[in-house]
Amino acid sequence: MSSPAPKSPELSDKSKKYDRQIRLWGEHGQTLLEAATICLVNVTAVGCETAKGLVLPGIGGFTVADGSTVKEEDLGNNFFLDASYIGKSKALACKQLLQELNPDVNGDYVDESVDYLLENRPNFFDSFDLVIASNLNEKTLLLLSKRLWDSNVPLLYCRSLGMMGTIRLQIREHCIVEAHPDNPQFDLRLDHPFEALRGHLENTEVTSKVPWLLVLHKYLRLWQKEQTDGHKTPKNYKEKNQLREAIRKEMNADEENYEEAIKAVNTAFGAATVPASLKAIFEDEACELLTKKSNVFWIMAKALKSFLTHDNNGHLPLPGVLPDMTANTDSYIALQNIYRQQALQDADQVYHKCQDYLKQLSLPPDTIDERSVRSFCREAAGLTVMRGTRIAEDYERNSRLLPLVEENEVQDNLTAYNFALRAYERFLSECGHIPGECTAEQDIGRLKTIASKMLSDLGTHATISDDVLHEICRYGGAELHAVSAFIGGCAAQEVIKIVTKQYKPIDNTFIYNAVSTESVTLKL
The missing domain is CATH 3.40.50.720 (NAD(P)-binding Rossmann-like Domain)
Structure with missing residues (x-):
């Protein structure tokens, strides 16, 4: 970022x-x-x-x-x-x-x-x-x-x-709206350009001074004319390599924007597709059934879903963010403004849908502001919802810990130490003192009994290593x-x-x- x-x-x-x-x-x-x-x-x-x-x-x-x-x-x-x-x-x-x-x-x-x-x-x-x-x-x-x-x-x-x-x-x-993925993919819409972008791409001369996006669009169109489907984009290695070679044949040694276009072939297409994680959010009950108590995230998610379904042919709203490109200042700024304006238009439509839902729920209009919606639309591809579990569930028979426990013995590994620390906490509750604080050898036996019972309560016959329990006791509660x-x-x-x-x-x-x-x- x-x-x-x-x-x-x-x-x-x-x-x-x-x-x-x-x-x-x-x-x-x-x-x-x-x-x-x-x-x-x-x-x-x-x-x-x-x-x-x-x-x-x-x-x-x-x-x-x-x-x-x-x-x-x-x-x-x-x-x-x-x-x-x-x-x-x-x-x-x-x-x-x-x-x-x-x-x-x-x-x-x-x-x-x-x-x-x-x-x-x-x-x-x-x-x-x-x-x-x-x-x-x-x-x-x-x-x-x-x-x-x-x-x-x-x-x-x-x-x-x-x-x-x-x-x-x-x-x-x-x-989470801003997940900050490690390798974000820029949504450039070359595979289905919006009207303003299409006009700019078709009416701008491709030179060594324009952003690589225009270079890539020019040779993409030439490549598409040779295909049965004149609107497809390269999907596999063979097709992408054909496009790269077409660009390489036309470039001179000093044309950096052509080099950048060749490198961008792998990542320039398909970013507007709705990812599986976002589909799951759209299908979530919290998104379908809004109430007055709904988190504003879910209200915006439902507005976003409506925008994709009814107004944008199933495509995500445009983020309006461009990667760095070698180009003269005027041509880059002109391209940047086109993307920014379209992103604002998309976000504005989502915002008005949010206001409609707020009205239906009898919530005040300022519950959701335009800035929040713009951020939501910009980050739409990375929206994330986490649902956690209660700590008490770690101690129940359906605990997710079970698949991590080996058949016969919980070995000397990180899972074993995590379980031993839980046994340590039960020891504090049952015995009223810190294991190993006074009589380490005696407390090791008590801790082992407690750990064995906890594993049995979880429905497993596994045991925990004596070395792990000894390691816990020898600290005597010290940090x-x-x-x-x-x-x-x-x-x-x-x-x-x-x-x-x-x-x-x-x-x-x-x-x-x-x-x-x-x-x-x-x-x-």
């Missing part, structure tokens, strides 16, 4: 401060970030590192919830606690030291445990855009995840234990700051994706082993 240019030579102080990140997610993304509030449950090294990765880029506000006090052992692995806070509120200490990083961010704290809040103030979490929790026992984790699922508040749960770390995202539905910092950085990145509604977040589990520097993303 190209970097957005500044609006004026003199940037505001805030724009200067956040310039590099604005280049990633734009000013509209930064606005969403600055409007978001998150809650940090449990002051741990990994939790604080996650919050740090959100405070620095300017999250709107954060609240720290922890009912414990700072102890001496907390200082060794958490840079957001210091000796002056020993015996004082851990939530207060974390809040004050985090807020020092960025005075623009509003910080708050609640000197109460998550268990207390869930029992006495269950609505406490409803006002946040997202909750970040870390290193909880199983009982508390499941209660929190159920409460947030019912309230439709996303939960990002992080674990950091010794050399191991995981992230689990729980989110009901997440609609290593380097691992927590890595996991926290990854977690903060996922939060930003969700808040800005850009880029695709993990779906839904990330596991990291710092010993082997291996990582994997699983859908559980």
Whole structure:
């Protein structure tokens, strides 16, 4: 994605401060970030590192919830606690030291445990855009995840234990407009040009100074005249090679636009076709059956579907974005303006359809603005909808974990460590202390019994390696700051994706082993 240019030579102080990140997610993304509030449950090294990765880029506000006090052992692995806070509120200490990083961010704290809040103030979490929790026992984790699922508040749960770390995202539905694909295909409409483009292509002389698009169109038309179907475009290697050779025969050594046209043969056609992922969105019940409570994403999706079906011959709205091309300035700008004007016309039709649906739903017209519709149309080919699962489902018989578990033994791999960390959390709930904190050998046996029962409850006869359980116990609940910092950085990145509604977040589990520097993303 190209970097957005500044609006004026003199940037505001805030724009200067956040310039590099604005280049990633734009000013509209930064606005969403600055409007978001998150809650940090449990002051741990990994939790604080996650919050740090959100405070620095300017999250709107954060609240720290922890009912414990700072102890001496907390200082060794958490840079957001210091000796002056020993015996004082851990939530207060974390809040004050985090807020020092960025005075623009509003910080708050609640000197109460998550268990207390869930029992006495269950609505406490409803006002946040997202909750970040870390290193909880199983009982508390499941209660929190159920409460947030019912309230439709996303939960990002992080674990950091010794050399191991995981992230689990729980989110009901997440609609992404700007997915930022790694290799976007430009929609140029050479295979079915719209009226203004057709006139420009046919009435402009092809020279070494015009954009390669005109070169490619000229030789595409010559190639089509030799085909049985005079409107087809090259689909396979043989046909594309014929077109490339036709261009190459006519070029001189110094004609860069001809070279660019030859390279573009592979990617210049077919981008207006509706991808399977977008068809699935159009067929989704949420798109078909709009209500007053429908996300604006679904209202725009239905308007887009109507536009494709009734007004645009099944083709996507034109994005209006051109790749860089070697050409003189006037010819490139003229071509760019043609694409831009058609894109505005397409988006305007979709916008009016959105207004019709808003009227039918008795919703105010400003529920959807023109800028949002233009962005929606520009990114139509990459629209994405994610639907997640509850964390509690990971513990049920229909868990997606089962295909990952081997027949006889869960081997020494990332899946095994993820499962062992879950057994660790159940150990905390059942035994009331950290495995390995005092008597490691005895706790290994207890942890193995718990892990075996969990696997049995899932409906499998697999066992977990003693080496994996020993590795979990030998840490004694300790966090290593380097691992927590890595996991926290990854977690903060996922939060930003969700808040800005850009880029695709993990779906839904990330596991990291710092010993082997291996990582994997699983859908559980």
